[in-house]
Amino acid sequence: MFNFILFGPPGSGKGTQSIKIAEKYNFAHISTGDIFRKNIREKTALGLKVQGIIEKGELVPDELLLEILEDAMNSFKNKKGFVFDGFPRTLNQADDLEKILWKKNEKVSLVVALEVNDDEIIGRLLKRAELEGRKDDTKDVIENRISIYNNQTQPLIDYYMAKNTFTAVNGIGGIDDIFNAICDKIDQKI
Numbered sequence: 001m002f003n004f005i006l007f008g009p010p011g012s013g014k015g016t017q018s019i020k021i022a023e024k025y026n027f028a029h030i031s032t033g034d035i036f037r038k039n040i041r042e043k044t045a046l047g048l049k050v051q052g053i054i055e056k057g058e059l060v061p062d063e064l065l066l067e068i069l070e071d072a073m074n075s076f077k078n079k080k081g082f083v084f085d086g087f088p089r090t091l092n093q094a095d096d097l098e099k100i101l102w103k104k105n106e107k108v109s110l111v112v113a114l115e116v117n118d119d120e121i122i123g124r125l126l127k128r129a130e131l132e133g134r135k136d137d138t139k140d141v142i143e144n145r146i147s148i149y150n151n152q153t154q155p156l157i158d159y160y161m162a163k164n165t166f167t168a169v170n171g172i173g174g175i176d177d178i179f180n181a182i183c184d185k186i187d188q189k190i
C-alpha cells in the first residue's frame with residue numbers, strides 16, 4: 001500500500017488535487033473535513049458534536065479523529081493506497097496514524113506539501129466562500145484557521161522531514177501543472 005499525505009494550509013488545493021491523485025493511482029481518498037461536513041449535513045451525533053468547532057475554524061479533538069479515521073480506512077477495498085487530505089493536523093494525530101499503519105504493517109510512504117503564501121490563501125478562501133458558502137470561509141475564521149495551521153500543523157513538516165518522507169511542490173499555478181508536479185514526486189517513490 002502507498003500511504004500518501006497531501007499536506008498544506010487551508011485553501012492550498014489539497015481537496016482538488018487529492019481527488020485527482022486518488023483517481024489516477026487507485027488510492028482511497030480520505031478527507032476528514034469531508035467526513036465531518038457529511039456528518040453535519042446528516043445531523044449525526046458526531047456532526048452535532050463538531051459543528052460549532054468547525055464553524056469557528058478550530059480543530060476537532062484528536063480522539064474524534066482517531067475514531068473516524070480507522071472506520072474510514074476500513075471502509076475501502078481493493079485500493080492500492082490512501083491519500084490523506086486534511087489529516088494529520090497535529091503531532092498527536094501523526095503519532096496515531098503511525099500506530100494505525102503499524103498495526104497493518106504499513107507506514108507513511110510520502111508527504112507532499114503544497115506551498116502557497118498567506119495572501120493567496122486568503123484570496124482563494126474568500127472566493128470559495130462566495131461560490132460554496134462554507135461557514136468556515138469568512139475572513140475572521142479564515143485567519144483563525146491559518147494561525148492554527150501555523151501553530152499546530154506546520155510542526156509536522158519537521159516530524160516528517162526527520163523520517164525522510166517529506167517534500168514540497170509549488171501550490172500556485174495551473175491545476176494540471178501542480179498535479180503533474182505531485183505525480184512526479186509519487187512516481188519517484190512508488
Ligand code: AMP
Binds near residue numbers: 093
Ligand atoms: P478541511 O476541509 O480539511 O479544511 O477541514 C474543515 C474543518 O474540519 C477544519 O477547519 C477542522 O475544524 C475540521 N478538521 C478536518 N480535519 C481535521 C483534523 N485532521 N483535525 C482536526 N480537525 C479537523
